[in-house]
Amino acid sequence: MLKFTFKSDYAAAREVQKAILDEVDRCQFNGQCSFSIKLALEEGLINAVKHGNKLDPAKNVRVEAHVTPEQAEIVIEDEGPGFKKTEVPDPTLEENLEKCSGRGILLIEAYMDVAEWTNGGRRLRMIKKNVDESK
């Protein structure tokens, strides 16, 4: 189990992302699953740092990753005010296509097998199973 606590900072988030992805590589996830984890992990970390904690250095992000050859389970938790997922606009609607932000949650849900938000939206738990999705 990998555990991290870091201040709301993009560089720190990248270090955490790299450590987890190194573990994913060591467990020999297939290419598509690795791609999915990298994408969802980046979105989850950026959401926590930028949207959750508003880049406040006084607020931390906590991450836990349990990676086995069978699956990767990742939990990301921020200390922000939280949010209601039901109030996030659907970015795929025509009126929202030209907006520059708002796609992180969509991508996390599309690429991970499990994505659930608890603790008022502050805690994201996601799972990706290491299976060949082309079959």
Next chain:
Amino acid sequence: MSEQAPPLAVIQDKDIRIVEFTNNKILDEANIAEIGSTLNSLIDEMANPKLLLDFMTVDHLSSAALGMLINANNRIKQKNGKFRLANIKPQILEVFKITKLDKLFRIHNSREEAVRSFSD
């Protein structure tokens, strides 16, 4: 410490600016602001921008990168210009499809096809 190469290379083909990403990690969040700034400068230089982005080397794409591309698209539209994306790998193209951004952008299989499309 050696300097990193710029993230973009720009080629002129008649009145079309073709932008190549020079690094497969280029669309990590860290580089997006720099890339966006460079694209904005290119767009500002042209009265009716014709801009083609070649994604040949791109293996990763985040929502922040998509936002940067949308911003470029919006700026080009405001100047009655044309914007094309080309050579997008299947995994990356899937990101555009999931977000329905394949309906917003003009995406072509090859650079040559994209160049021809500017005459449409």
